[in-house]
Amino acid sequence: MQQLLTVLGSTGSIGVSTLDVVARHPQRFGVYALTANTQVDLLLQQCLVAEPVFAVMRDEACAEQLQQRLHEAGSATRVLAGEEGLEQVAAAPQAPVVMAAIVGSAGLAPTLAAVRAGKKVLLANKESLVMAGGLFMQAVAESGATLLPIDSEHNAIFQCMPESYSSLEAAGIRRILLTGSGGPFRQTPLSELASVTPDQACAHPNWSMGRKISVDSATMMNKGLEFIEACWLFGARPDQIEIVVHPQSVIHSMVEYADGSVLAQMGNPDMRTPIAHALAWPQRIESGVPSLDFHALARLDFEPPSFERFPGLRLSVEAAAAGGIMAAVLNAANEVAVEAFLAGRIGFTRIPAIIEEVLSATVNTEPRDLEWVKQVDLDARQRAASLLDR
Numbered sequence: 126m127q128q129l130l131t132v133l134g135s136t137g138s139i140g141v142s143t144l145d146v147v148a149r150h151p152q153r154f155g156v157y158a159l160t161a162n163t164q165v166d167l168l169l170q171q172c173l174v175a176e177p178v179f180a181v182m183r184d185e186a187c188a189e190q191l192q193q194r195l196h197e198a199g200s201a202t203r204v205l206a207g208e209e210g211l212e213q214v215a216a217a218p219q220a221p222v223v224m225a226a227i228v229g230s231a232g233l234a235p236t237l238a239a240v241r242a243g244k245k246v247l248l249a250n251k252e253s254l255v256m257a258g259g260l261f262m263q264a265v266a267e268s269g270a271t272l273l274p275i276d277s278e279h280n281a282i283f284q285c286m287p288e289s290y291s292s293l294e295a296a297g298i299r300r301i302l303l304t305g306s307g308g309p310f311r312q313t314p315l316s317e318l319a320s321v322t323p324d325q326a327c328a329h330p331n332w333s334m335g336r337k338i339s340v341d342s343a344t345m346m347n348k349g350l351e352f353i354e355a356c357w358l359f360g361a362r363p364d365q366i367e368i369v370v371h372p373q374s375v376i377h378s379m380v381e382y383a384d385g386s387v388l389a390q391m392g393n394p395d396m397r398t399p400i401a402h403a404l405a406w407p408q409r410i411e412s413g414v415p416s417l418d419f420h421a422l423a424r425l426d427f428e429p430p431s432f433e434r435f436p437g438l439r440l441s442v443e444a445a446a447a448g449g450i451m452a453a454v455l456n457a458a459n460e461v462a463v464e465a466f467l468a469g470r471i472g473f474t475r476i477p478a479i480i481e482e483v484l485s486a487t488v489n490t491e492p493r494d495l496e497w498v499k500q501v502d503l504d505a506r507q508r509a510a511s512l513l514d515r
């Protein structure tokens with residue numbers, strides 16, 4: 126039988142790759158809903174191909190425009206708007222599978238709505254776990270939702286893990302090795318980092334991604350967010366995860382066991398692999414990703430990460446260890462700083478500096494509910510914004 130899915134953030138890099146995999150298996154998957162922020166043209170085009178029941182635009186004016194144009198094109202897809210629309214299609218019982226691929230904190234509420242509805246949730250939106258990991262994992266446990274990681278590293282770790290385990294120790298796991306390419310500035314002289322441009326930061330050596338996560342990869346804040354994400358997903362303490370820089374992005378992460386065995390998941394750097402893995406799990410399906418060519422590859426390199434070059438890594442590890450609201454504050458300050466960097470308002474090295482300043486002005490607390498987290502997010506954003514023009 127065909128499985129229906131909702132793709133939150135269908136016009137983004139992950140969303141487009143998801144629709145590519147889905148289109149290869151028309152017997153297996155159908156699309157219930159597609160959502161976007163403001164990209165009317167692309168969402169219209171996607172609706173005409175996938176024929177979802179609903180399309181949601183976060184922006185109300187864009188939603189009206191889309192409805193008009195769908196109508197003119199003779200499409201039966203109905204358009205919803207705003208956050209309510211996103212949460213409605215995320216929780217709708219007609220779609221048992223949800224791809225959570227909105228970027229940033231905007232993804233938290235709709236992703237959590239899908240989790241609370243007990244769905245199979247394919248999690249690309251790492252920011253929601255970073256912001257509210259405790260509440261999020263509690264909601265997964267209570268609703269019986271199935272959480273499958275899409276982030277390539279976490280998907281790799283998931284593939285190298287035993288099927289079920291009560292703790293890493295009980296499963297005989299020594300440590301998780303979280304790999305990262307080091308981004309475009311791994312070898313750039315430190316003195317030049319302050320003046321790199323947004324386009325240079327977004328030119329990732331191995332992956333093609335949205336602009337926010339591309340900047341996060343250049344600061345290695347992406348690896349920092351992933352470190353926090355991995356703690357929540359796998360029930361790991363910070364001292365059980367080691368970050369390894371691996372410039373070729375062929376090994377997507379590893380798990381080391383008590384007997385010294387290290388299991389790695391490898392493949393070409395193409396997000397359709399983790400997407401297809403999670404869509405079909407526990408089965409395997411064609412993703413469109415070509416075979417890894419080991420002869421062309423020739424070598425794999427590894428090196429330790431530099432906290433001096435990438436201060437955001439240290440801040441992330443510290444936030445993971447501190448718990449409470451620190452990771453949510455880190456995430457909010459990062460989003461504000463990255464947006465300002467992309468807009469040409471601040472230099473590259475100001476990104477971690479702003480995050481550090483906001484973190485050091487924060488009194489840590491334990492968040493009780495989603496409203497609490499939203500307020501923390503808002504406060505941290507305001508504080509970060511006030512630092513931009515200094």
Ligand code: NAD
Nearest residue numbers: 134135136137138139161162183227228231249250334335
């Ligand atoms: P992107 O910028 O390409 O796309 C983001 C999507 O979210 C778009 O569809 C956009 O319309 C939507 N969106 C943006 N702001 C919104 C808002 N305020 N409300 C509702 N919708 C909004 O991003 P991406 O690269 O596809 O990344 C998506 C998520 O997946 C991120 O959390 C990222 O960290 C994660 N991720 C991405 C990759 C990758 O290869 N691109 C890999 C691992 C994890």
Ligand code: MG
Nearest residue numbers: 276277278351
């Ligand atoms: Mg990743």
